[in-house]
Amino acid sequence: xxxxxxxxxxxxxxxxxxxxxxxxxxxxxxxxxxxxxxxxxxxxxxxxxxxxxxxxxxxxxxxxxxxxxxxxxxxxxxxxxxxxxxxxxxxxxxxxxxxxxxxxxxxxxxxxxxxxxxxxxxxxxxxxxxxxxxxxxxxxxxxxxxxxxxxxxxxxxxxxxxxxxxxxxxxxxxxxxxxxxxxxxxxxxxxxxxxxxxxxxxxxxxxxxxxxxxxxxxxxxxxxxxxxxxxxxxxxxxxxxxxxxxxxxxxxxxxxxxxxxxxxxxxxxxxxxxxxxxxxxxxxxxxxxxxxxxxxxxxxxxxxxxxxxxxxxxxxxxxxxxxxxxxxxxxxxxxxxxxxxxxxxxxxxxxxxxxxxxxxxxxxxxxxxxxxxxxxxxxxxxxxxxxxxxxxxxxxxxxxxxxxxxxxxxxxxxxxxxxxxxxxxxxxxxxxxxxxxxxxxxxxxxxxxxxxxxxxxxxxxxxxxxxxxxxxxxxxxxx
Amino acid sequence: xxxxxxxxxxxxxxxxxxxxxxxxxxxxxxxxxxxxxxxxxxxxxxxxxxxxxxxxxxxxxxxxxxxxxxxxxxxxxxxxxxxxxxxxxxxxxxxxxxxxxxxxxxxxxxxxxxxxxxxxxxxxxxxxxxxxxxxxxxxxxxxxxxxxxxxxxxxxxxxxxxxxxxxxxxxxxxxxxxxxxxxxxxxxxxxxxxxxxxxxxxxxxxxxxxxxxxxxxxxxxxxxxxxxxxxxxxxxxxxxxxxxxxxxxxxxxxxxxxxxxxxxxxxxxxxxxxxxxxxxxxxxxxxxxxxxxxxxxxxxxxxxxxxxxxxxxxxxxxxxxxxxxxxxxxxxxxxxxxxxxxxxxxxxxxxxxxxxxxxxxxxxxxxxxxxxxxxxxxxxxxxxxxxxxxxxxxxxxxxxxxxxxxxxxxxxxxxxxxxxxxxxxxxxxxxxxxxxxxxxxxxxxxxxxxxxxxxxxxxxxxxxxxxxxxxxxxxxxxx
Numbered sequence: 039x040x041x042x043x044x045x046x047x048x049x050x051x052x053x054x055x056x057x058x059x060x061x062x063x064x065x066x067x068x069x070x071x072x073x074x075x076x077x078x079x080x081x082x083x084x085x086x087x088x089x090x091x092x093x094x095x096x097x098x099x100x101x102x103x104x105x106x107x108x109x110x111x112x113x114x115x116x117x118x119x120x121x122x123x124x125x126x127x128x129x130x131x132x133x134x135x136x137x138x139x140x141x142x143x144x145x146x147x148x149x150x151x152x153x154x155x156x157x158x159x160x161x162x163x164x165x166x167x168x169x170x171x172x173x174x175x176x177x178x179x180x181x182x183x184x185x186x187x188x189x190x191x192x193x194x195x196x197x198x199x200x201x202x203x204x205x206x207x208x209x210x211x212x213x214x215x216x217x218x219x220x221x222x223x224x225x226x227x228x229x230x231x232x233x234x235x236x237x238x239x240x241x242x243x244x245x246x247x248x249x250x251x252x253x254x255x256x257x258x259x260x261x262x263x264x265x266x267x268x269x270x271x272x273x274x275x276x277x278x279x280x281x282x283x284x285x286x287x288x289x290x291x292x293x294x295x296x297x298x299x300x301x302x303x304x305x306x307x308x309x310x311x312x313x314x315x316x317x318x319x320x321x322x323x324x325x326x327x328x329x330x331x332x333x334x335x336x337x338x339x340x341x342x343x344x345x346x347x348x349x350x351x352x353x354x355x356x357x358x359x360x361x362x363x364x365x366x367x368x369x370x371x372x373x374x375x376x377x378x379x380x381x382x383x384x385x386x387x388x389x390x391x392x393x394x395x396x397x398x399x400x401x402x403x404x405x406x407x408x409x410x411x412x413x414x415x416x417x418x419x420x421x422x423x424x425x426x427x428x429x430x431x432x433x434x435x436x437x438x439x440x441x442x443x444x445x446x447x448x449x450x451x452x453x454x455x456x457x458x459x460x461x462x463x464x465x466x467x468x469x470x471x472x473x474x475x476x477x478x479x480x481x482x483x484x485x486x487x488x489x490x491x492x493x494x495x496x497x498x499x500x501x502x503x504x505x506x507x508x509x510x511x512x513x514x515x516x517x
Numbered sequence: 518x519x520x521x522x523x524x525x526x527x528x529x530x531x532x533x534x535x536x537x538x539x540x541x542x543x544x545x546x547x548x549x550x551x552x553x554x555x556x557x558x559x560x561x562x563x564x565x566x567x568x569x570x571x572x573x574x575x576x577x578x579x580x581x582x583x584x585x586x587x588x589x590x591x592x593x594x595x596x597x598x599x600x601x602x603x604x605x606x607x608x609x610x611x612x613x614x615x616x617x618x619x620x621x622x623x624x625x626x627x628x629x630x631x632x633x634x635x636x637x638x639x640x641x642x643x644x645x646x647x648x649x650x651x652x653x654x655x656x657x658x659x660x661x662x663x664x665x666x667x668x669x670x671x672x673x674x675x676x677x678x679x680x681x682x683x684x685x686x687x688x689x690x691x692x693x694x695x696x697x698x699x700x701x702x703x704x705x706x707x708x709x710x711x712x713x714x715x716x717x718x719x720x721x722x723x724x725x726x727x728x729x730x731x732x733x734x735x736x737x738x739x740x741x742x743x744x745x746x747x748x749x750x751x752x753x754x755x756x757x758x759x760x761x762x763x764x765x766x767x768x769x770x771x772x773x774x775x776x777x778x779x780x781x782x783x784x785x786x787x788x789x790x791x792x793x794x795x796x797x798x799x800x801x802x803x804x805x806x807x808x809x810x811x812x813x814x815x816x817x818x819x820x821x822x823x824x825x826x827x828x829x830x831x832x833x834x835x836x837x838x839x840x841x842x843x844x845x846x847x848x849x850x851x852x853x854x855x856x857x858x859x860x861x862x863x864x865x866x867x868x869x870x871x872x873x874x875x876x877x878x879x880x881x882x883x884x885x886x887x888x889x890x891x892x893x894x895x896x897x898x899x900x901x902x903x904x905x906x907x908x909x910x911x912x913x914x915x916x917x918x919x920x921x922x923x924x925x926x927x928x929x930x931x932x933x934x935x936x937x938x939x940x941x942x943x944x945x946x947x948x949x950x951x952x953x954x955x956x957x958x959x960x961x962x963x964x965x966x967x968x969x970x971x972x973x974x975x976x977x978x979x980x981x982x983x984x985x986x987x988x989x990x991x992x993x994x995x996x
Contacts, residue, residue, distance in 0.1 A: 155938075156945045160880075160894040193935040300888075359881035360949075362890040389949040390936050402838035402878075403885075405639075409779075411841040415639040456672040457869050457953070459634075459981050460988030466638045470839075470868040474936070475954045502938050509939030 077124060081108035082484060084127030085448065087118050089464045091139040093424045093439040097417065099464060105138060107446040110259070110484040115440045131479075135454040137464050137472075139420075140439050141201025141223075141447035141482060142393040143427035145352035146293075146331040146381030148207045149217075150179075150187025152194065153508050154386040157516070163299065163361050170516055171386060177515035179236035183508060184209045185216050190505045191391060192220035193496050198392045198474025199449040201482045202427075202437060204329065204352065204381070206266040206293050208237040211251045214261045221487045221495045223447065225329075225431055226255075227266025227293035230281045232273050241277040245284055252288045260483060262431075264291040270314055271302055275321055282323050289327075291431065294318075296330035299363050303335035315340040324349050329430055331381060333371070334364040341367065345374045350430030353422065355399040357383030368404050369413050379427025380419070392474040397423050401469055416469035450479040556603060560587040561963060563606030564927070566597050568943045570618040572903045572918040576896065578943060584617060586925040589738070589963040594919045610958075614933040616943050616951075618899075619918050620680025620702075620926035620961060621872040622906035624831035625772075625810040625860030627686045628696075629666025631673065632657075632987050633865040636995070642778065642840050649995055650865060656994035658715035662987060663688045664695050669984045670870060671699035672975050677871045677953025678928040680961045681906075681916060683808065683831065683860065685745040685772050687716040690730045693740045700966045700974045702926065704808075704910055705734075706745025706772035709760045711752050720756040724763055731767045739962060741910075743770040749793055750781055754800055761802050768806075770910065773797075775809035778842050782814035794819040803828050808909055810860065812850070813843040820846065824853045829909030832901065834878040836862030847883050848892050858906025859898070871953040876902050880948055895948035929958040 083106075090103030092115055104121035106114040114121055158170035184207060195203060202223040205213055210228040217224040228248035230241050238244035248265050255263040267273050267281035285292040297303055297314040306314045315336055318324050326348035333344070333351045344351060353366050371378045380396045382388050397419040404414040428438025437447050451472050453461055458476065461467045480488040487495050562585075569582030571594055583600035585593040593600060637649035663686060674682060681702040684692055689707040696703040707727035709720050717723035727744050734742040746752050746760035764771040776782055776793040785793045794815055797803050805827035812823070812830045823830060832845050850857045859875045861867050876898040883893040907917025916926050930951055932940055937955065940946045959967040966974050 153939065156941045156949060159942070159945045159949060160884075160891055162890060166890070190935060190938060197935060356881060359885040360890065362884045362888050362892075364888070365885065389945075392936070399881075401639075402835060405841045406838040406844065406882075409841050409843070411641055411645070411839065412639050413841075454981070456669060456676060456977060456981060457871070459669060459984045460632065460991075462635050462988065462992070463638070466635045466868075470635060470638060473952065473954065475952065498935060502933070502935060505938045509941070512939075513941070 078126045079124060081106045081113055081125045081127055083107050083129035083131060084121060084125055085131050085133055085138055085450070086121070086127075088133035088136045088138040088450070090115060090440060091137055091420070091464055091468065092441065093140050093421065094441050101464070103138070105440060105448065107448075107481075107484055110445055112440060112442055112444050112446050114442055133450060135452065136478065137451045137453055137468060138440070139449050139451065139468060140424045140437065141449050141480065142199050142423045143379060143431070143438060144195065144200045144203040144381055144391065144393055144396075145329065145350070145379035145427050145430050146204055146206075146354055146383055147191070147391060148384035148386075149191035149203065149205050149213060150184040150207055151384030151386045152191045152391070153178075153183065153187040153505060153512060154384070155389050157386060157512065159360075159389075166361075174512050174515050175236070178508070178512050179208055181209050181212045184212045186501075186504045186508050188213045188216035189220065189496055189501045191385070192216060192222055193493055193498060193501050194391045195222060196220065196480050196487045196493050196495070197477065197491070198394065199451065199477035199480055200391065200393050201447040201449065201480060202431070202433075204293060204431065206268070206331075208235055210248075210263070210266075211254060214251070214255050214258075214263065218258065218260055219495065221260070221482050221485050223260050223437070223482055225262040225264055225291055225293070227264035227291070229266045229268055230273065230277060231268040232277060241273065241280065245280055248281075248284060249288075252284075252290055256288065256290070262291065264293050266293040269295040269298070269302070270306065270317055278318075278323060279321055282321070285327065292323075292328045294328070294330055296333055297335040297340070298332035300335055313337060313340050315343055319343055319347070327432060331383075332358065332363070332366065334358055334366045336367065338370060341370050341374050341376065345376045348377070350432070351376055351378040352381040352430065353378055353400060354381045354383040354396075355403050356396060357387045359399070359403070360387050365403065365407050368400065369408055372414070372418065377426060377429040378422060379430035380422045393423050394468070394473050397469045416466045419469045420465055446481055446484040448481040449477055451476050452478045557605045558603060560585045560592055560604045560606055562586050562608035562610060563600060563604055564610050564612055564617055564929070565600070567612035567615045567617040567929070569594060569919060570616055570899070570943055570947065571920065572619050572900065573920050580943070582617070584919060584927065586927075586960075586963055589924055591919060591921055591923050591925050593921055612929060614931065615957065616930045616932055616947060617919070618928050618930065618947060619903045619916070620928050620959065621678050621902045622858055622910070622917060623674065623679045623682040623860055623870065623872055623875075624808065624829070624858035624906050624909050625683055625685075625833055625862055626670070626870060627863035628670035628682065628684050628692060629658075629663040629686055630863030630865045631670045631870070632662065632666040632984060632991060633863070634868045636865060636991065638839075638868075645840075653991050653994050654715070657987070657991055658687055660688045660691045663691045665980075665983045665987050667692045667695035668699065668975055668980045670864070671695060671701055672972055672977060672980050673870045674701060675699065675959050675966045675972050675974070676956065676970070677873065678930065678956035678959055679870065679872050680926040680928065680959060681910070681912075683772060683910065685747070685810075687714055689727075689742070689745075690733060693730070693734050693737075693742065697737065697739055698974065700739070700961050700964050702739050702916070702961055704741040704743055704770055704772070706743035706770070708745045708747055709752065709756060710747040711756060720752065720759065724759055727760075728763060728767075731763075731769055735767065735769070741770065743772050745772040748774040748777075748781070749796055750784065757797075757802060758800055761800070764806065771802075771807045773807070773809055775812055776814040776819070777811035779814055792816060792819050794822055798822055798826070806911060810862075811837065811842070811845065813837055813845045815846065817849060820849050820853050820855065824855045827856070829911070830855055830857040831860040831909060832857055832879060833860045833862040833875075834882050835875060836866045838878070838882070839866050844882065844886050847879065848887055851893070851897065856905060856908040857901060858909035859901045872902050873947070873952045876948045895945040898948045899944055925960055925963040927960040928956055930955050931957045
């Protein structure tokens with residue numbers, strides 16, 4: 039009798055907490071598996087009866103599968119029967135018609151630049167920067183601007199299944215505050231750049247700001263403060279070295295743009311007689327904890343060097359295409375087993391923060407460029423957006439896959455609509471069919487940030503209203 | 518007093534018929550402009566107070582603008598004030614926060630292949646075709662299969678803003694019946710191919726079937742029947758000529774795959790001593806009414822030839838990338854002012870029918886390949902998906918832009934969400950930011966097929982259920 043009563047409670051919770059998408063057929067009520075009366079442990083919640091794409095070392099896909107979460111952590115990933123035998127969720131979410139996957143990791147963006155989304159397109163890089171982006175930044179970037187922009191970016195990321203993002207911008211401590219409030223995980227780098235910018239007159243000022251930022255956020259459970267020397271072409275050797283030293287001193291990551299454009303590589307070869315990667319090596323810059331964005335114009339020896347030094351790489355296919363920067367040699371990075379993740383770059387050159395699109399683009403682009411449809415498979419693209427991205431951040435023991443003991447950073451994707459029908463292979467589906475819009479629920483560090491498309495940590499209408507007000511100022515700034 | 522009463526009715530209709538998206542802020546009630554009591558004409562409906570992207574010869578964007586529709590036709594496109602002075606809609610749709618644009622034209626697909634969406638990916642073309650697609654087709658293609666597949670494809674196209682599509686498949690008369698029932702406009706080609714297929718044992722059989730199909734649908738307002746000789750490598754010269762003769766005799770379009778892969782071009786050069794385009798020219802095949810899909814492996818003289826002959830071209834960037842076929846020289850086609858539209862190809866090689874994604878991919882791909890971010894601008898990509906696509910079909914006098922006298926094929930796109938904020942330029946926004954999911958209302962030939970994401974001409978749950986049942990048969994067929 040006791041067992042039956044427990045089952046009734048279990049089922050009634052399942053119905054109450056069902057998060058099947060509106061418009062999708064109601065999730066069929068599964069009969070609750072027989073729970074052992076002796077060994078069940080109470081946990082925060084059980085995500086039950088989904089297709090679980092774990093991205094663990096063996097690439098396990100459980101269909102159906104369940105995930106038990108307690109507090110901030112995943113405590114078990116197994117069949118629904120095995121989970122039901124061991125765990126009882128204080129909440130149970132029945133996920134028939136959904137895929138559960140690790141939260142996506144965006145390894146390179148400039149979050150507040152969502153406020154410049156579509157400000158100017160289809161222009162040569164120099165014209166784009168000099169006539170639009172730099173003047174707009176000079177006249178609008180402020181603590182209030184980056185906070186409004188980060189809120190909008192956080193909304194977009196939560197809505198499209200990104201749970202961790204890597205950022206490089208100004209007033210990074212303000213970005214950190216908004217990221218923490220939104221509940222996202224962030225590796226956030228304070229920009230160091232040679233010329234005067236909104237938050238620092240000199241690199242020395244910027245380094246001081248970075249150090250205050252590191253001290254303030256060093257022990258935050260969600261925020262990893264970082265130092266972000268902008269690039270080799272916007273910093274002298276002394277500033278590059280000082281930035282790297284600061285991050286080494288505090289044991290925090292170093293983020294830098296590297297070998298993004300042909301000009302950058304050409305100028306380095308001409309002026310320094312070194313490739314961009316070799317130049318950083320000559321400064322003693324490379325090592326674990328360094329994450330380079332783009333890595334487009336690299337040779338095979340550069341790739342070997344970056345890999346040997348344990349450097350992470352962020353591949354940004356859409357931005358590289360839109361700005362006509364070139365094609366990063368991703369198949370070569372993968373052959374070297376480099377820690378290469380995916381990024382969107384800022385929304386000014388993308389024009390969104392959708393990591394599903396980044397996966398699709400990475401996969402399609404390298405098939406075309408190698409003339410081999412087997413290059414960058416769906417599985418590899420999904421790895422880059424999850425576990426390999428985590429490796430790029432040195433966080434593979436905490437995030438990037440659904441495994442016992444890792445943080446509960448999870449995304450639930452609805453695959454019940456017309457354009458998602460039929461589904462033959464969930465991994466292919468996630469890359470070639472799914473979009474950010476299909477994410478129904480986003481969980482970071484065990485906390486539900488979005489449930490059934492409703493973001494719980496931000497006021498969507500207010501964030502959009504503020505963003506529109508800032509856009510008016512941006513328009514005025516470039517007139 | 519009479520005027521005021523009319524105004525009251527007008528406003529109350531506006532509120533009743535408001536189609537602003539759920540979740541978006543309510544459309545502010547505009548004060549109805551003073552209507553002249555003498556000159557207003559009753560029309561079916563007025564789409565009011567939107568951003569109207571006309572794609573007419575001068576690229577006019579009205580912000581705000583309105584469109585008056587009567588019966589199947591657009592009767593006026595103008596400012597809200599000018600429309601209100603002349604027309605009174607029996608329905609009025611207040612579209613604050615929406616873009617109105619011409620319905621998108623998908624110039625190449627195989628609609629029923631949505632049932633093979635994601636069946637097999639990341640494979641070399643020959644393995645993909647021989648191990649998966651051909652066996653699956655041999656065992657599943659039937660009139661019932663193509664009907665179920667067409668319904669699913671129609672649902673996806675209506676939901677993503679496609680109003681006209683060009684199809685090449687088997688049992689095309691069944692596809693036509695479902696297309697008509699769904700309310701979409703279709704240029705539908707019965708396949709002619711040398712080897713035995715589900716609907717014809719020989720090309721002669723297929724030609725007889727094509728002729729019956731043409732006769733049956735010749736005067737349909739939505740369906741343009743066509744003849745679709747598959748390709749130069751799957752048909753002998755006699756069959757190619759016979760297919761072209763049949764379409765000439767009936768004055769209907771001819772659809773063919775051309776120069777899709779390097780192998781096709783190489784074999785033509787080796788065996789026929791001609792490029793694929795030149796070979797068709799040698800058969801007297803090329804001329805107005807011919808639409809070639811892909812056109813990847815073409816020389817500048819081939820492009821000049823196709824353009825001179827008035828041939829339409831369908832560019833399919835995602836399929837060409839996914840199958841690693843190569844990059845069509847789109848900038849060269851555009852320099853020649855070719856009638857080049859965009860297509861998705863079948864969902865088995867895409868894996869969706871979203872023309873917004875096709876626009877974005879076309880724009881990004883050619884920037885990268887030409888190393889010029891000015892190549893294929895947003896405006897050009899949107900032209901290819903609308904008016905230039907209409908030219909590729911010889912239908913530019915009827916569809917492809919919002920102009921008086923053209924058919925009312927219209928799409929309403931919601932741009933109020935987080936990932937669409939802010940908006941600086943509606944044309945850039947449609948290409949780099951919008952997705953099929955943002956389409957809220959789709960109108961074809963003056964008929965509303967989808968309203969506020971609810972498709973009115975198809976039973977979504979039933980269509981998806983049927984498709985899943987077919988997917989089970991497909992799985993069994995390739996075991």
